[in-house]
Amino acid sequence: MNSYIESVNFFKGNNPEDIVKTYGTPLYVYNEEVLRRHMHDVSQVITKYPYTANYSVKANTNIHILKLALEEGNNCDAMSTGEIQMLLKAGFPKDRIFYIPNNVSAEEMKFAIHNGIMTSCDSLSQLELFGSLKGTKCAVRINPGVGAGHCEKVVTGGKKTKFGIAEEDIPQIFEIAKKYNVKIAGINQHIGSCFMDPQPYLDAVTNLLRIALQFEDLEFIDFGGGYGIPYHKLDDEKPFPMEDFKKKLEPILDDFVAKYGKTPLFKSEPGRFCVAEGSVILGRVHAVKQNAGKKYAGTDIGMNVLVRPSMYDSHHDVEVLRNGKPVSRDHLVEQTVTGNICESGDILAKDRLLPEIKEGDLACLLDTGAYGWSMCSTYNSRPRPAEVMICKDGTVKQIRRRETIEDLMMLF
Ligand SMILES: *Cc1c(COP(=O)(O)O)cnc(C)c1O
Numbered sequence: 001m002n003s004y005i006e007s008v009n010f011f012k013g014n015n016p017e018d019i020v021k022t023y024g025t026p027l028y029v030y031n032e033e034v035l036r037r038h039m040h041d042v043s044q045v046i047t048k049y050p051y052t053a054n055y056s057v058k059a060n061t062n063i064h065i066l067k068l069a070l071e072e073g074n075n076c077d078a079m080s081t082g083e084i085q086m087l088l089k090a091g092f093p094k095d096r097i098f099y100i101p102n103n104v105s106a107e108e109m110k111f112a113i114h115n116g117i118m119t120s121c122d123s124l125s126q127l128e129l130f131g132s133l134k135g136t137k138c139a140v141r142i143n144p145g146v147g148a149g150h151c152e153k154v155v156t157g158g159k160k161t162k163f164g165i166a167e168e169d170i171p172q173i174f175e176i177a178k179k180y181n182v183k184i185a186g187i188n189q190h191i192g193s194c195f196m197d198p199q200p201y202l203d204a205v206t207n208l209l210r211i212a213l214q215f216e217d218l219e220f221i222d223f224g225g226g227y228g229i230p231y232h233k234l235d236d237e238k239p240f241p242m243e244d245f246k247k248k249l250e251p252i253l254d255d256f257v258a259k260y261g262k263t264p265l266f267k268s269e270p271g272r273f274c275v276a277e278g279s280v281i282l283g284r285v286h287a288v289k290q291n292a293g294k295k296y297a298g299t300d301i302g303m304n305v306l307v308r309p310s311m312y313d314s315h316h317d318v319e320v321l322r323n324g325k326p327v328s329r330d331h332l333v334e335q336t337v338t339g340n341i342c343e344s345g346d347i348l349a350k351d352r353l354l355p356e357i358k359e360g361d362l363a364c365l366l367d368t369g370a371y372g373w374s375m376c377s378t379y380n381s382r383p384r385p386a387e388v389m390i391c392k393d394g395t396v397k398q399i400r401r402r403e404t405i406e407d408l409m410m411l412f
Contacts, residue, residue, distance in 0.1 A: 003319055003326035004233050004366055005280065008034065012394040016282055016362055017324040019388065019396055025362070026283040026301045028373050028387040030399070035065065035278035035369070039072040042227070042270045045246055049253055049263055054098055056225050056271030057083050059370040062387055064399040065275060066090035077225075077269050080104075081111045098222070098267070100141065100188065102126075102163065109133055120188050120222075123165060124172050131180025139186035139222070140165055140173055144207045146191060146200065153312055164189065170214055186264075187212060190224030194272060196238075198245040201226065202252065209256040218264045225269035229276045231367055234317045234329070240273070272370040279369030281306060281385075282321075285361045286340070295335040297357035301365060302339030303346045304379040306372055310345045318348070320355045321362040327355035337363060341380050373400075378408055 001007060010031050011019070020027055042053040055069040056077040067090050069076060075096040078084045081104075087097050099112045102122040106129060112119045113135045120139040121127040130138050143164030159166075165173060177184050191204045205223050212221050230237035257263050283301035290296070308314035318337055320327045332353040339346040348365065357363070376384045383403035388396050 001234050001236055002329050004317065005319060005364060006326055010034075010280065010390070012390050014390065014394065014396055015324040016321055016364070020282055020284070020362065022396075023386050023388055023398060024402060026281055026299075026305045026385045028279055028281055028368065028385055028400075030065070030279045030369060030387065030389045032068065032278075032389055032391050035068055035275060036072055038277060039069055039074050039274050041242065042268070042273055043072065043074060045242070045268060046249065046253065046266050048250060049257065050265045052265065052267050054222070054267055054269050055274045056269045057087065058374060059271030060275045060279075060372070060374050061086050062373065062399055063090045064389060066092070069274070070096075074274070075267075077271075078117075081108050084112065084115070084117060098139075098188075100190075100269075102141075106133060109135070118185070120186070121165075122163060124169060124176060127165075127173065127176050127182070128180075131176060131182045135180075135182060137183040137185045139188055139220070140184055142167065142170075142187050142189050142208060142211055144189050144191065144204055144211070146204050146207065158191070167211060170211070184215060184218075186218055186220040186222060186267075187215060188222035188224065188267070188269075190269060191226060193226045194228040195226055196228040196230075196240055198241060198248065202245070202248055205249065206252050209252065212256070212264075213259060217262075220265040220267055222267035222269060225271050225273070227270050227273040229273060229367060229370075231315050232317065233366065234319075274370075276367045276370035279367070279372060281365040281368045281372065283363045283365070285357055285359055285363055288357055288359055294351075295333065297335055297337045297361075297363070298340065299337060299348070299363045300340050301348055301363060302341035302380065302382060303343060304341060304377045304382050305339065305385055306348065306365065306368055307375045307377070308371055309348050310343075311375075316348065316368060317366040318352065318354055319364040319366065320357050321364050322358070322360075324362070326364075327361075329355055331355065341382070378403070381405070381408060383408060 052075045054077045055074045058079045077098050097117050099117050099119040120141045122141045141164040189208050227240050230239050283299040287298040303310040333356045337349040386402035387400040389399045
């Protein structure tokens, strides 16, 4: 593919140069239609049984994006009391929030209990805490002993991870629940992030449903998130095979419902899938050079703006824009695209074949809506970037102002 942003008309006729003239760079740009479409698509994964796709908000907690999830009918998962507060501010009713924390203090647990927010306990000791704080009904997170994901750091199921309660400890769940008179209303799992092959997830669903048979009277069973998105779209990578996945999932659920004798609410927890493809980052190329025969293009998209490449070795496609138009990919040259942070690990794309980049071009990084702004930092005392939304009608709306150095100084 020569250009993804042209193929989907990402900017809806706006010239990216005009957008950055108003809002500056680096800039997160979202497309409302793409976001809504993904949020809607995940809500249709199970249609035969009661089902909710809970948007896992740690991927992106911009309040305007939470409001889109609210309008699209998604429930949400929060990992912290801060995320719960963001959701409440966005207008989510408490019964549409599921709290899946780990290693939280009594204060944090109390906050959820007092607000009547369904909470998942990640360990036996957190279940004890929940009971001792007079919580009456909760879920438990099971570590199913299997995991999957795009790199080791994002595999969250399996024997070697910190998450969940091991299957062999289930009898102790029942003991603690009985001691405090706590009802176990649901079980949940999350095996990892960004898989493109549905099979490990289907295996994990089958496994969790086998475990579920040990629990009486579950109100819900939550299979976790992790559906991948095609980060290599310029190389024509195919999207997650949602239709194939749905077809294979249904008989697994049929089998369970027949055995269990009733139908709990099924849930999943997609984060990345909902928001990743709905955003790009625009950054200015300020310098190009050669070091030891290697070509570098230096942008203002530092690792503080997008940490995924430095942290996980993640791939983000890069389009080169000149006068606001994608440069043709007919002639490609190996280049390394970097940020402006004083760290040698501050690299966005290493030894990548790209159209030859010139000073003054815009670098457009694709698929930055998930774990993008939400992982931004102010490293090197660089204020965090602004975010704008290309609305359905084509207007450009600022949805978060750029942080200023005064904002940072206010903490002293
Ligand atoms: C992060 C997380 C998710 C979302 O993962 P994605 O890969 O973004 O879909 C879901 N559930 C839990 C418990 C998580 O921690």
